[in-house]
Amino acid sequence: MSYSKxxxxxxxxxSLIPGLQTHAHITRIGLSNDTILRNHLVNLYSKxxxxxxxxxxxxxxxxxxxxxxxxxxxxxxxxxxxKEALLAFRKMHLLGLRCNEFTLPSVLKACSITKGxxxxxQVHGLVMVTGFELDVFVxxxxxxxxxxxxxxxxxxxxxxxxxxRNVVSWNALFxxxxxSDIFEEALGLFREMILRGIRPDEYSLSCILNACTGMGDxxxxxxxxxxxxxxxxxxxxxxxxALVDMYAKGGDLQDSMAVFxxxxxxxxxxxxxxxxxxxxxxxxxxxLKLLRQMKNSGTCPNMFTLSSALKACAGLGLEKLGRQLHSxxxxxxxxxDPFVSVGLIDMYCKSGLLExxxxxxxxxxxxxxxxxxAMISGLSQNGEExxxxxxxSDMYKEGIGLNETTMCAILNxxxxxxxxxICKQVHALSVKSGLQSDVYVxxxxxxxxxxxENVEDACKVFEECPFGDLASFTSMIASYAxxxxxxxxxxxxxxxxxxxLKPDPFVxxxxxxxxxxxxxxxxxxxxxxxxxxxGFMSDGFAGNSLVNxxxxxxxxxxxxxxxxxxxDRGIVSWSAMISGLAQHGHxxxxxxxxxxxxxxxxxxxxxxxxxxxxxxxxxxxxxxAKKYFKSMKESFGIEQTQxxxxxxxxxxxxxxxxxxxxxxxxxMPFEANASVWGALLGAARIHKxxxxxxxxxxxLFTLQPxxxxxxxxxxxxxxxxGMWEHVAKVRRRMKESNVKKEPGMSWMEVKDKVHTFIxxxxxxxxxxxxxAKLDELRDLMNxxxxxxxxxxxxxDVEESEKELLLFHHSEKLAxxxxxxxxxxxxxxxIKKNLRVxxxxxTAFKFICKIVSxxxxxxxxxxFHHFRDGSCSCGDYW
Numbered sequence: 001m002s003y004s005k006x007x008x009x010x011x012x013x014x015s016l017i018p019g020l021q022t023h024a025h026i027t028r029i030g031l032s033n034d035t036i037l038r039n040h041l042v043n044l045y046s047k048x049x050x051x052x053x054x055x056x057x058x059x060x061x062x063x064x065x066x067x068x069x070x071x072x073x074x075x076x077x078x079x080x081x082x083k084e085a086l087l088a089f090r091k092m093h094l095l096g097l098r099c100n101e102f103t104l105p106s107v108l109k110a111c112s113i114t115k116g117x118x119x120x121x122q123v124h125g126l127v128m129v130t131g132f133e134l135d136v137f138v139x140x141x142x143x144x145x146x147x148x149x150x151x152x153x154x155x156x157x158x159x160x161x162x163x164x165r166n167v168v169s170w171n172a173l174f175x176x177x178x179x180s181d182i183f184e185e186a187l188g189l190f191r192e193m194i195l196r197g198i199r200p201d202e203y204s205l206s207c208i209l210n211a212c213t214g215m216g217d218x219x220x221x222x223x224x225x226x227x228x229x230x231x232x233x234x235x236x237x238x239x240x241x242a243l244v245d246m247y248a249k250g251g252d253l254q255d256s257m258a259v260f261x262x263x264x265x266x267x268x269x270x271x272x273x274x275x276x277x278x279x280x281x282x283x284x285x286x287x288l289k290l291l292r293q294m295k296n297s298g299t300c301p302n303m304f305t306l307s308s309a310l311k312a313c314a315g316l317g318l319e320k321l322g323r324q325l326h327s328x329x330x331x332x333x334x335x336x337d338p339f340v341s342v343g344l345i346d347m348y349c350k351s352g353l354l355e356x357x358x359x360x361x362x363x364x365x366x367x368x369x370x371x372x373x374a375m376i377s378g379l380s381q382n383g384e385e386x387x388x389x390x391x392x393s394d395m396y397k398e399g400i401g402l403n404e405t406t407m408c409a410i411l412n413x414x415x416x417x418x419x420x421x422i423c424k425q426v427h428a429l430s431v432k433s434g435l436q437s438d439v440y441v442x443x444x445x446x447x448x449x450x451x452x453e454n455v456e457d458a459c460k461v462f463e464e465c466p467f468g469d470l471a472s473f474t475s476m477i478a479s480y481a482x483x484x485x486x487x488x489x490x491x492x493x494x495x496x497x498x499x500x501l502k503p504d505p506f507v508x509x510x511x512x513x514x515x516x517x518x519x520x521x522x523x524x525x526x527x528x529x530x531x532x533x534x535g536f537m538s539d540g541f542a543g544n545s546l547v548n549x550x551x552x553x554x555x556x557x558x559x560x561x562x563x564x565x566x567x568d569r570g571i572v573s574w575s576a577m578i579s580g581l582a583q584h585g586h587x588x589x590x591x592x593x594x595x596x597x598x599x600x601x602x603x604x605x606x607x608x609x610x611x612x613x614x615x616x617x618x619x620x621x622x623x624x625a626k627k628y629f630k631s632m633k634e635s636f637g638i639e640q641t642q643x644x645x646x647x648x649x650x651x652x653x654x655x656x657x658x659x660x661x662x663x664x665x666x667x668m669p670f671e672a673n674a675s676v677w678g679a680l681l682g683a684a685r686i687h688k689x690x691x692x693x694x695x696x697x698x699x700l701f702t703l704q705p706x707x708x709x710x711x712x713x714x715x716x717x718x719x720x721x722g723m724w725e726h727v728a729k730v731r732r733r734m735k736e737s738n739v740k741k742e743p744g745m746s747w748m749e750v751k752d753k754v755h756t757f758i759x760x761x762x763x764x765x766x767x768x769x770x771x772a773k774l775d776e777l778r779d780l781m782n783x784x785x786x787x788x789x790x791x792x793x794x795x796d797v798e799e800s801e802k803e804l805l806l807f808h809h810s811e812k813l814a815x816x817x818x819x820x821x822x823x824x825x826x827x828x829x830i831k832k833n834l835r836v837x838x839x840x841x842t843a844f845k846f847i848c849k850i851v852s853x854x855x856x857x858x859x860x861x862x863f864h865h866f867r868d869g870s871c872s873c874g875d876y877w
Contacts, residue, residue: 003031007040016048035065042068046075051084066097074106082113101132105141117149136164140172147176167198175207183214200227202236209242218250234262241269248277253286271299276308284312288321303329303340310343314350322347338364342374349378372400376409385413389422402429404438411444420452427457439465443475450479470501478510486514490523503530505539512545516552519831519858522749524549528562537565544572551580554829554856554863571605579611584863585872587619606638613647618862618873622655646675653683658692674703678710685713685720693717708734708741709834746810746832750821757813759805766817773816778807781846789839811840815847815855827854835859845869 003026010019023041026032038057045054054075058068069092076085089107093099099107104127111120124142132138139162146155159165159173170193177186190208193200200208205228212221225243228234234243240263247256260266260274271294278287291309294301301309306325313322322344329340341364348357361367361375372395379388392410396402402410407430414423427445430436436445442465449458462476473496480489493511496503503511508531515524528546536542543566550559563569563577574597581590594612597604604612609632616625629648632638645668652661661680665672677699684693693714700710711734718726734741747756755764764770790802811832818828836859848855849869857864865872 003037004040007037007044011040011044011047014048016044016050019044019048039065039067039071043071043075046071047078049075049079051075051081066092066100066103069095069097070100070103070106073103073110077106077109077113080113082110082116085110086114086116086119099126099130101135101138104130104132104138108138108141108145112145112148115149117146117151120145120149134163136162136166136169140169143169144172144176147173147180152176152180152182165198167193167201167204170198171201171204171207174211175203178207178211178214181214183211186211187215187220200231202228202233202239205231205233206236206239206242209239209246213242213246213249216250218246218252221246221250237263237267237270241267241273244270245273245277248273249280251281253277253281253283266297266299268299268302268305272302272304272308275305279308279311279315282315284315287312288316288318301328303332303337307340307343310340310347314347317351319351319353322351338366338368338371342371345371345374345378349374349381352382354378354382354384367395367400369400369403369406373403373405373409376406376413380409380413380416383416385416388413389417389419402433402435404435404441407435407438407441408444411441411448415444415448415451418452420449420454423448423452423454424457427461436461436464439469439471443471446472446475446479450475450482453483455479455483455485468499470496470504470507473501474504474507474510477507477514481510481514481517484517486518486520489514490520503534505531505536505542508534508536509539509541509545512542512549516545516549518754519553519829520749520754521553521555521829522752524553538567540566540568540570540573544570544576547573547576547580551576551583552858554584554827554858554865556580556584556586556863569600569602571602571608574602575605575608575611578608578615582611582615582618584865585618585874587615587621590615591621591624604636604638606641606644609636609638610643610647613644613651617647617651617654620651620655620874622651622657625651642670642673642675646673646679649676650679650682653679654686656687658683658687658689662692672699674700677703681710681713685717688717688720690717690721690723705737706739708739711739712741742834744810744832744834744837746814746830748814748818748828748830750818755814755817755821757810757817759810759813760808761810761813764813764817766820769820770813770816773820774807774812777816777847777850780850781843784846784850786843786846789842806837806839807843809837809840811836811857812843815844818855819851819853825853827856829856830858832857832859835861836864841871841875845871 003022006022007019009015010022019041026034026037026041031037038061042054042057045051045057051072054068054072058065058072061068069088073085073088073092076082076088085106089099089103089110092103104123107123108120111117111123120142123145127133127138127142133142139158143155143159143162146152146158155173155176159169162169170189174186174189174193177183177189187208190200190204190211193204205224209221209224212218212224221243225234228236228239228243233239240259243259244256244263247253247259256274256277260270263270271290275287275290275294278284278290287308291301291305291312294305306329309325310322313319313325326344329344341360344360345357348354348360357375357378361371364371372392376388376392379385379391389410392402392406407426410426411423414420414426423445426448427436430441430445435441442461445461446458446465449455449461458476458479462472465472473492477489477492477496480486480492489511493503493507496507508527511527512524515521515527527549531537531542531546543562546562547559547566550556550562559577559580563573566573574593578590578593578597581587581593591612594604594608594615597608609628612628613625616622616628625648629640629644632640632644645664649661649664652658652664661683665676665680668676677696681693681696681700683689684696697710697714700707704710711730715727715730718724718730743758745756745758747754749755757764761767762771788803788806790806811830814830815828818830822828836857841864844855844857844864844866846869847853848866855864855866857866862873
């Protein structure tokens with residue numbers, strides 16, 4: 001075999017050691033000055049990356065040689081040393097060597113590597129001067145150079161001017177479009193290539209598969225897969241890996257696995273594609289199983305594999321395995337790699353190990369924005385919102401900057417903290433940086449303002465949002481619902497329907513909460529219909545919201561049916577139903593349901609136990625309440641809060657056990673709040689206890705000086721004891737303190753319209769009919785034995801006028817309207833902003849029996865169901 005042939009073989013196989021031995025032999029026999037052999041050696045050393053040897057041979061050459069210099073430039077470019085390739089080209093050019101069609105593509109490739117568009121244009125000029133613009137290979141490399149330097153328009157223009165285009169030319173252009181994430185344009189070029197009769201090769205097809213992956217178009221990807229099989233390229237490793245990646249990212253893991261298993265010897269790219277696909281679609285256990293198979297096959301994982309594995313550990317909460325992978329990464333000596341560090345931060349944060357996450361973050365030699373975002377998100381998710389905000393502020397000052405992800409993470413923290421001032425600062429920063437136009441940032445701003453109860457600014461962001469997509473409508477509807485603006489939430493939902501946007505379960509849940517707060521029973525039923533229509537009944541949020549809505553709209557039977565249809569009942573489901581039963585006076589049923597919940601293995605939380613105590617309270621079950629209150633810590637591990645104490649004190653006070661109630665106040669581990677003193681003031685009113693009423697009211701005057709209810713209840717206590725001088729003093733105090741009594745207001749919904757009433761109101765369009773119905777009812781009630789309770793009216797007027805004022809209370813007007821505006825036999829559902837008065841409560845027991853109708857009244861405390869002359873509260877409210 002000749003030396004030339006031997007060196008060519010070494011070059012093809014990149015066999016450096018045999019090449020060095022051949023070089024030594026050539027030198028020993030005196031052939032080192034042979035030009036052909038020297039060119040072979042330069043080519044060999046360049047391809048093997050031994051540039052020192054290659055350059056030494058060139059420098060020792062007495063005459064500059066184009067072949068040797070071209071081989072050196074090509075070697076640098078092939079190995080990614082763009083800068084070195086261009087320096088070698090400059091030296092070669094200074095020596096007067098003229099480039100040929102083999103040198104120019106290497107120089108252009110070096111320009112692509114260094115993104116040297118200006119130099120690339122100069123080389124393009126050289127191509128034109130030397131006449132190589134007609135060479136297909138040179139022209140194709142020019143197309144790639146312009147594309148990779150960001151000049152896609154120039155790239156396409158040059159491509160269109162090429163007189164001859166082969167598959168390499170087409171591949172060059174659409175591969176650049178794929179790498180620039182311009183997938184649809186790439187697919188269009190591919191189709192054009194097929195129409196022009198150019199037969200695609202395996203590179204064309206694998207490249208277009210990547211475009212399908214980028215677009216998420218799995219159907220088009222399947223068609224390309226069929227083309228690969230038809231042309232016999234399906235065994236090509238690049239195409240097979242592209243198929244695995246396309247199916248995995250498209251969510252078709254079965255087909256991805258089928259292609260993967262058909263690869264004879266999967267390489268690291270194959271393994272990474274299938275493992276990453278499993279993690280992407282949260283099949284974390286599959287990913288870790290594949291990792292074990294990969295190690296058993298002898299393929300060593302790299303940092304990309306382990307990064308996916310860390311995400312799987314985070315998803316499954318496998319803290320121990322995550323630590324082991326961290327150790328493997330340390331042994332691989334790639335601990336400082338930012339990609340890996342972010343994976344570790346994410347894994348530790350999701351495992352609740354914030355100290356370990358912070359240690360990884362602070363040990364990073366260079367902290368980038370991705371790592372900062374991971375750390376801020378982790379802190380926020382673990383309840384460390386304040387630290388997240390401080391970290392973001394510090395890193396921003398150090399010049400790391402921020403992006404959409406940072407903004408969303410910060411706004412999540414401000415929403416949790418309800419820090420409206422910080423939210424406004426972040427809003428200003430988003431406008432300044434141009435990030436407010438991002439849909440995720442806009443929606444996060446709406447959500448944060450909503451949770452900070454600043455619905456006005458949330459609305460401004462929504463109105464300025466150019467997208468008007470489901471996410472923005474969802475955020476705004478949720479904000480309205482959270483801030484008690486249920487009517488606006490329902491109006492916005494109508495607008496959303498007009499835009500033909502299909503709701504999701506979260507929108508429906510927010511709308512149901514809005515209906516619950518409004519007691520809008522009819523609208524709530526309509527939302528229920530939409531939930532059934534769109535198939536959201538299996539969604540936990542929607543199911544729980546249905547129970548809550550029906551309970552708060554006065555239909556505990558509908559709430560029970562909705563509860564029975566929830567498949568997987570969690571603590572929220574049970575708590576909502578227990579609370580609903582309690583609100584409607586079904587205390588014993590609420591306790592029975594609580595017992596059933598415990599039998600089902602569901603542990604209560606503090607909200608559930610508030611509902612249990614509330615049920616005991618409104619059913620007068622003192623013994624049961626004491627048992628649950630005392631056993632909270634030992635039975636359920638729940639510390640008693642102000643809410644639990646307030647419930648117990650209210651219950652004891654209502655039951656007339658005032659000394660026990662005060663004793664419990666004195667034993668509380670914290671200062672009594674307004675709820676506790678309010679409960680005592682209510683008890684004092686019921687039992688006409690002047691001393692307790694005075695003490696409770698004085699505490700409330702300090703805690704809630706703006707509340708008119710305290711003055712009214714104290715005046716009621718004095719009035720019930722005939723102390724009219726003290727009643728006058730309370731009124732003077734209200735006037736001097738500029739405290740205005742909240743007017744009693746009642747409303748009801750008829751045919752999707754809300755009708756509102758206040759005492760003595762004659763503004764309603766059917767006012768004449770309403771008062772005529774009231775006069776008719778008064779005659780019937782008087783015959784049945786009704787006696788007006790004039791003693792509860794605090795006005796200093798004649799008794800006959802007091803009777804008239806009592807009979808024109810807002811809730812009685814609403815009932816009269818309900819009788820003339822709703823079908824015979826239909827329940828009358830009324831809402832009141834204050835506690836229903838004692839006289840109205842008594843009157844409704846007479847009316848419901850006279851007209852044979854159920855009257856449901858929701859006041860500020862609870863629901864009253866009046867049927868057959870009695871109320872569900874048992875006169876205990």
